[in-house]
Amino acid sequence: MAREAALGGPAAKGRGAASDLSRLAERLHVSTIVVFVLVLLVWRALSSAFGSYVMPPPGAVVAGLRRVLVSGELWKHAGATFYRIVVGFGLALVAAITMGLLASAWRQARIAVHDVIAVLNSTSVFVWIVVSLIWFGLTDMAPMFTTLMITLPVLASNVVEGVENVDPRHLEMARVYRLGEWERFRSIVIPSTIPYLVAGMKVGFGLALKVSVVAEIFGVTSGVGYIMNYSREILATDMVFVWAAVMILIMMLTDKLVFEALSRRVQRWR
Amino acid sequence: MAVKVEVRAVSKDYLIPVLDRISFSVAEGEFLCILGPNGCGKTTLLRIIGCMEEPTAGEVLIEGKPLDFAHLPEHRIGFVFQEDRLLPWKTLRENVALVLKPLGGEGERGRKVATDYLRFVGLAGFEDYFPNRVSGGMRQRAAIARALAVEPEILLMDEPFGGLDAQNRRIMQGEVQRIWRETKKTILFVTHSIEEATLIGTKLVMMSARPAAVREIIENDGGADRHAIVERLNRMITEEVIRQQGLDYGFGGATPGERPMGAG
């Protein structure tokens, strides 16, 4: 130990510089950049090996992205998809909160809510797509309804979990100090549930985006799902890749801009 | 002086019997300390007096009127829990103001009263801090401010300084004594520290190991015999701890070394 310490002077300094460098590398996501470059190289190689119908070259995808951005197609289709998600997801949110309220107010309801969530969780996306095509035909309603039914169990199970995890010691405190039913709900039940709700929204929104574009393959004439499938039909594989990239960007942006900010805000007391 | 709280033959069974026919009374303005080994049922007893838990048998009278456990407590009770039990999403001031709402202290008035009580416990300037941003000692002070803010008829405190270091503990003991002298509240204070109890209590109730019965009630009006009381209580609590752990050696018995191998 002592000998190491004695030798440690300059060596420790060297280690310090090295760890500074590795911190900087972490900040810049250097490892991600390396992976990204490797993927690009493999992608280019595959593209020249199999041709651009199977694998369009990276350059074509970038050019396509610029084209849809300039022509305004991007906003049209992304906007249509976004609108459907917001409506379907919004309705799911309302329904999930209602289920949470029932579960918190009434023990019998809690059991029913748990069972309903279990059934919804076990139902395939495809069931909702087919059923909504029968019920709503070739309209906006089909992707909205599908989004609603798929995100509902995710949101509801989080809200119910939040309601069930209210700290009984806080409720006991409320009893000694004779807080009324409403005050207890407003000051204790809601704030303890909100972090669960936000976590559920984060997962649920991602799911909504993934599911609604599948539903858009059928029946509608706008939306990222529709245009992707259309691009496939006219053999424009590069555009399929472009719209896939658009979807990924939408997801990452909402996650960063909306949900990260939201969870920071509701947890500001931590 | 008038009897404020009377505990009459209170028993409580969970899966096991915890309290066994506990009886004692507390006069108005008295500072009662409840002592007993860990896990003997002190918290349970205080929760019963605070109307949070119904006893299996017996009753609790406050000013001669039995508690009705099916409803919210009728009396203004201040309760300082073993943990602070502040709501982490509310600031210290909001935490105190919250308990004033059922008493008609809504809005600006509640805020003002809360601010006053926070100042009273030495937290001026920290009103807008969230509990997680202040030290454990400050959180416990805020919990005391909350308990005092309702102007309680009875102040129940459950090992309120258990989580504090010796320094803070001594400071807080002084504070509670000052509060008691200034407000003349009836205080029931649970502790397992004999030093603490003899320092601040005017009456001491020593409980036995589980199932807890009242082992001794001692008047502690200060004076020269405090040292003797400490000695006696120390001996008692050691006996109780040994009894609780089911060890039959100890006072006058065999020492561990003399017991047969593998026993116990």
Ligand SMILES: Nc1ncnc2c1ncn2[C@@H]1O[C@H](COP(=O)(O)OP(=O)(O)O)[C@@H](O)[C@H]1O
């Ligand atoms: N809600 C409960 N259900 C079952 N057992 C309990 C409950 N509350 C307390 N106990 C038991 O009662 C005994 C006394 O607990 P407690 O009153 O917390 O003791 P103390 O405060 O003296 O340390 C313990 O053995 C504990 O496990």
Ligand SMILES: [Mg+2]
């Ligand atoms: Mg306890």
